[in-house]
Amino acid sequence: MPQSSADTRADAPTDAAADAVDAIIAAWGRERPELDARPMGIMGRISRVSRLLDKELKDFFAGHGLEFWEFDVLATLRRSGPPYELSAGALLKTAMVTSGAITNRVDRMQAKGLLERVPAPEDRRSVRIRLTARGRELVDRLLPLHLANEERLLAALPQDDREALAALLRALATGLGDTTLG
Secondary structure, three states, rough: OOOOOOOOOOOOHHHHOOOHHHHHHHHHHHEEEOOHHHHHHHHHHHHHHHHHHHHHHHHHHHHHOOOOHHHHHHHHHHHOOOOOOOEEHHHHHHHOHHHHHHHHHHHHHHOOOOOOEEEEHHHHEEEEEOOOHHHHHHHHHHHHHHHHHHHHOOOOHHHHHHHHHHHHHHHHHHOOOOOOOO
16 A cells, blocks of 8 residues: 555645645545645756746846847857857757748847858758857857846755755656756
């Protein structure tokens, strides 16, 4: 029989450490004590933290005149190395959006002067998406600020906890099949 989520556990939070998800689990423990609601603790926290982080990142990039996805495209091209370009297909694989969405994103960023379409040298019918000098300057300027912002967002966790969390999230991601960028 599964352990009840209402059971007293060593990992049960004190009132000072309780979060919103603890209240949800406690409510299920009262209403359906025969069920083990502990998976909700993990899934609920991942979901809630994801939303909180998305908002923080959206606000950060908005303060620099960008959408988060725009920075993601710029960073993807920048880390590809010189000449800081990728095929549209390669960019599509890393962005996890539809081909129509990536076309729209490239159009919008090209209009801002952050990237350009250039003919592929191996096949002039194909195009590659390349960072402009302006796009490279912007990503190079924002990357240290972005990393400092991420550091701020993780400040509640000591370094050892961060490394443990990264390892646990990596195990979950690979267990769910997320092992490549494409």
